[in-house]
Amino acid sequence: MKKPNAKERILETAAGLFFQRGYSGVGINEIIEKAGTAKASFYQHYPSKESLCEAWLKSVHEKSEAFAETLLGGPGSASEKAAAYFEHLERLLVESGYRGCPYSNTGALSVEKSPGICRQIRLHKESTRRRFRQIAALAIADPAEAELVGDTLFVLQSGAMGEAQNLRETWPVEVARRAAVALLER
Amino acid sequence: MKKPNAKERILETAAGLFFQRGYSGVGINEIIEKAGTAKASFYQHYPSKESLCEAWLKSVHEKSEAFAETLLGGPGSASEKAAAYFEHLERLLVESGYRGCPYSNTGALSVEKSPGICRQIRLHKESTRRRFRQIAALAIADPAEAELVGDTLFVLQSGAMGEAQNLRETWPVEVARRAAVALLER
DNA sequence: GACTTTACAGACAAGTCTGTCTGTTTATGT
DNA sequence: ACATAAACAGACAGACTTGTCTGTAAAGTC
Numbered sequence: 216m217k218k219p220n221a222k223e224r225i226l227e228t229a230a231g232l233f234f235q236r237g238y239s240g241v242g243i244n245e246i247i248e249k250a251g252t253a254k255a256s257f258y259q260h261y262p263s264k265e266s267l268c269e270a271w272l273k274s275v276h277e278k279s280e281a282f283a284e285t286l287l288g289g290p291g292s293a294s295e296k297a298a299a300y301f302e303h304l305e306r307l308l309v310e311s312g313y314r315g316c317p318y319s320n321t322g323a324l325s326v327e328k329s330p331g332i333c334r335q336i337r338l339h340k341e342s343t344r345r346r347f348r349q350i351a352a353l354a355i356a357d358p359a360e361a362e363l364v365g366d367t368l369f370v371l372q373s374g375a376m377g378e379a380q381n382l383r384e385t386w387p388v389e390v391a392r393r394a395a396v397a398l399l400e401r
Numbered sequence: 402m403k404k405p406n407a408k409e410r411i412l413e414t415a416a417g418l419f420f421q422r423g424y425s426g427v428g429i430n431e432i433i434e435k436a437g438t439a440k441a442s443f444y445q446h447y448p449s450k451e452s453l454c455e456a457w458l459k460s461v462h463e464k465s466e467a468f469a470e471t472l473l474g475g476p477g478s479a480s481e482k483a484a485a486y487f488e489h490l491e492r493l494l495v496e497s498g499y500r501g502c503p504y505s506n507t508g509a510l511s512v513e514k515s516p517g518i519c520r521q522i523r524l525h526k527e528s529t530r531r532r533f534r535q536i537a538a539l540a541i542a543d544p545a546e547a548e549l550v551g552d553t554l555f556v557l558q559s560g561a562m563g564e565a566q567n568l569r570e571t572w573p574v575e576v577a578r579r580a581a582v583a584l585l586e587r
Numbered sequence: 588g589a590c591t592t593t594a595c596a597g598a599c600a601a602g603t604c605t606g607t608c609t610g611t612t613t614a615t616g617t
Numbered sequence: 618a619c620a621t622a623a624a625c626a627g628a629c630a631g632a633c634t635t636g637t638c639t640g641t642a643a644a645g646t647c
Contacts, residue, residue: 255627337568366572370576441637598637599638599639604631608630
């Protein structure tokens, strides 16, 4: 703790603010003020606000990947892994005040986002899709069928996060979890 | 055509711009310029930008309800209705350049949206959820099971729209449609 | 013809935003 | 002790934002 350097402090502060209020809802001035740095220091480390957004999405992705790897590497059947994943999401959702998926929230802005931000979103989403396909492959022998089920889990998860955010309720996640388990145990 | 009054012209112009670039991505100045009205005329009809957003969401909801009613009232089995719904969504998605769901996109902004906007989002989402439960009830006798399947269709649909938008591809909608049909024909 | 409503044009206020700049202070390594 | 690098404070530019205001012009109505 104590005092990480300015760059890390900026990233951590921005991560909290971007997540809670969205990329377009937070300004540079607030970020540097809460991070306790000067504006000049900010622009020494990040050429623009967009580049900070990219760095934020990248750091979220790394944490997400770490969780997915421990989950996939651990014990349990495919449906148990999927259920654990959805329960994890539900926990995050409630803890964060129903803030949903950072990537989807960022992607919902204008079309004219920077190519770098769009790329981070695609990378994360494709990676998540791959994870679900891996889980599905554990339970389903036919490769084509496993891919379809994996993609379905991916869509279910995304819809669950989005609608839980819109309605500020957890039932979409529970519904998605039950559907996922049913698909994997069939 | 020709010349509707200023209020309608503003609403139609704002509808196009809000849908395409998001609520926060469009300013009053651009709306009135493209609508060909004066700023004073705008504030004579709408007390604020937020109230215009509410009016927009309300008008989208009305069109959506009209489509859902003709679909539900028409012929065809539950799974046929659901498939038609997803095909309709896919068409809209491609036509609009993958702009996803206006409600989810608006809801993805900050937490501190106006209560009126939040209310419109909730109203529409709950209404959509009810439609899917109605469709499910056509195919499934047990009421509790029909409600669960209806909610699952709702979540699938939302995830499909969101991820198709993020990835700019249509496969999430197709995956969701196939999953929906499978759920209803089981 | 006078009156009222509606819409026009556009300046203006007051605030936001990102990004640049100048100059000072602090810390570190040699 | 001294040089170099990093972070500091904060003014500033320029472009946006929403919303208010003054005043004018064109309609329809009594």
